[in-house]
Amino acid sequence: MDFQLKISGEHYNSLKNHLLPNDKKESIAIALCGRHIDEDCQCLFVHEVILIPYEDCQVRENDLIQWSTNKIIPFFKRLTNTDFGILKIHSHPLGLRSFSEQDDFSDKELFDSVYGWSNTGNPHASAIMMPDGEIIGRYIFSDLHFEPISKISIAGDRLLYFGGNSDDYSKPEFALRTIQTFGDTTYQKLKGLKIAVVGCSGTGSPVIEQLVRLGVGELILVDPDIVEFKNLNRIINSKYTDAKKRKPKVEAIANAIEEIGLGTKIKVFQKNLFDDIATLKAILKSDGVFGCMDSVDGRFLLNQLCSFYLLPYFDLGVKLEADGEGGINQIVASVHYVQPLKSSLLTRNLFDMNDVRASSQYRKNPEEFLELKKNAYIKNVNVNSPAVISINMTIASHAINDFLNRIHPYKVEEPNEYASSTIDITEGYIINGKEETYEVDHYLAKRAGRGDMTPFIEMPELSK
CATH class of the missing domain: 3.40.50.720 (NAD(P)-binding Rossmann-like Domain)
Structure with missing residues (x-):
């Protein structure tokens, strides 16, 4: 099975500007995603984005972020009536090109709640943006296990394929x-x-x-x-x-x-x-x-x-x-x-x-x-x-x-x-x-x- 994520150039630029601020501390955003599923491919498409304000985070360090989910409740409510997916994307200012143990813990905690709102068992996703704008990611399933995203595509003025x-x-x-x-x-x-x-x-x-x-x-x-x-x-x-x-x-x-x-x-x-x-x-x-x-x-x-x-x-x-x-x-x-x-x-x-x-x-x-x-x-x-x-x-x-x-x-x-x-x-x-x-x-x-x-x-x- 091939797992993919697609993002418009407009949303990618918005995410990049928010996730990589000058203070070089971790930042976070949440996206509501459309999806396509067939026998050999699953893909999530970023549809709407909520940038979590820096001031709404309880902790923001260069290797740690803690934040409130209050602003994304409207996204959760839409899951009950549709088959939208949720993408969590945060930054690693120090350039760590993998998910940390803290990321594993926070993803399982968040997506356990997401599945509580969702009316299907279809997967959601988590991603990390690197200091150079590269994105890596993974799908998260209803049993809270992870599968790596094989390709992330950006359709903007530039065509980026991670x-x-x-x-x-x-x-x-x-x-x-x-x-x-x-x-x-x-x-x-x-x-x-x-x-x-x-x-x-x-x-x-x-x-x-x-x-x-x-x-x-x-x-x-x-x-x-x-x-x-x-x-x-x-x-x-x-x-x-x-x-x-x-x-x-x-x-x-x-x-x-x-x-x-x-x-x-x-x-x-x-x-x-x-x-x-x-x-x-x-x-x-x-x-x-x-x-x-x-x-x-x-x-x-x-x-x-x-x-x-x-x-x-x-x-x-x-x-x-x-x-x-x-x-x-x-x-x-x-x-x-x-x-x-x-x-x-x-x-x-x-x-x-x-x-x-x-x-x-x-x-x-x-x-x-x-x-x-x-x-x-x-x-x-x-x-x-x-x-x-x-x-x-x-x-x-x-x-x-x-x-x-x-x-x-x-x-x-x-x-x-x-x-x-x-x-x-x-x-x-x-x-x-x-x-x-x-x-x-x-x-x-x-x-x-x-x-x-x-x-x-x-x-x-x-x-x-």
């Missing part, structure tokens, strides 16, 4: 350039990551190719379509025989990855996101998502899923404007990095809810959609505008470089300067957008880290 590295610390020859550029630590982290790519055609296939060559440990590939002859000009590694056999795109790409032979594990789903909840549950267990789709409703769904389950989301898009005479006036491509508790694709005005409804109508009933569009009952939505391979590869590389910069910052400006990046290929310039320039999506912010619930991510269509 634990979860591959047990294989070898440095194969194909990885030496990656290590030289981004460091051995980054390469080891990449080997321990599971990345989902939704849409495996024009932009998706070059994204996949780069992730494989960088040594990412596991890929989840999602695409409902088959390889057609018209796709051969832009799907990396697709072959004439794939189109002739009408092979699923995910299968064709998976076969190519296996032939490359660099060790990346693959799970494929020849599914539409709206048709198979098992696919969505596979994605939510990943460490990050690349959305490489044209469909507005699919991008809306991914944004919502990544908020509920605290996943970093890279949204790739290409826009072609025709001149009406068989040519192109403008070619623009963009990467939007979306993180929990911040802006969304909606608040960045990439589309609105009318676009989402129109895209959904096209997916469910293309014939009716075209009739409604003809009669101006529905807003025009671009449902099929593939770009050529050179454009797709440009924006795919741009997205991967942003992903790497968030794991191992190498650019002059901080990662928060690149919430969006638009390349105007016809004009030859790049415009970057800061996160602070975009409006927070308050609807999703209230649901960040909510985890499992009914209906699934508050979309009744997915629960049918």
Whole structure:
């Protein structure tokens, strides 16, 4: 069983500022967590945080803290009506990278009370923040025994992954350039990551190719379509025989990855996101998502899923404007990095809810959609505008470089300067957008880290 903890960048920064004050004494906070449980994985997602004021602690030393639980009674009361989890997190200013005997005692005392309030026997968690911001943790079960957390993930301006590295610390020859550029630590982290790519055609296939060559440990590939002859000009590694056999795109790409032979594990789903909840549950267990789709409703769904389950989301898009005479006036491509508790694709005005409804109508009933569009009952939505391979590869590389910069910052400006990046290929310039320039999506912010619930991510269509 794999035990994980996920935290948004916003909550991580708040915890870090509180838990590591200048006085270098232990501090503490409590989080209410959503959860996901299946047969091979349990994960807690930080949903709300209470920072225990320093003045409310009876004792605060550099190796000891004693505090009152009065401020977290509201969290306890919510346990009686939901399946939320509780995370206790405190600091070790002296840098002890393990739980002390005092920690064992205080955890058992606290969580014995927690289980008294809880209406389920599902586990809770305790964690320690080190002076450098690293977090280690453990799950605590109803019999008060502990199990270590294997990976703790932070989805913020930076992508932080504590634990979860591959047990294989070898440095194969194909990885030496990656290590030289981004460091051995980054390469080891990449080997321990599971990345989902939704849409495996024009932009998706070059994204996949780069992730494989960088040594990412596991890929989840999602695409409902088959390889057609018209796709051969832009799907990396697709072959004439794939189109002739009408092979699923995910299968064709998976076969190519296996032939490359660099060790990346693959799970494929020849599914539409709206048709198979098992696919969505596979994605939510990943460490990050690349959305490489044209469909507005699919991008809306991914944004919502990544908020509920605290996943970093890279949204790739290409826009072609025709001149009406068989040519192109403008070619623009963009990467939007979306993180929990911040802006969304909606608040960045990439589309609105009318676009989402129109895209959904096209997916469910293309014939009716075209009739409604003809009669101006529905807003025009671009449902099929593939770009050529050179454009797709440009924006795919741009997205991967942003992903790497968030794991191992190498650019002059901080990662928060690149919430969006638009390349105007016809004009030859790049415009970057800061996160602070975009409006927070308050609807999703209230649901960040909510985890499992009914209906699934508050979309009744997915629960049918």
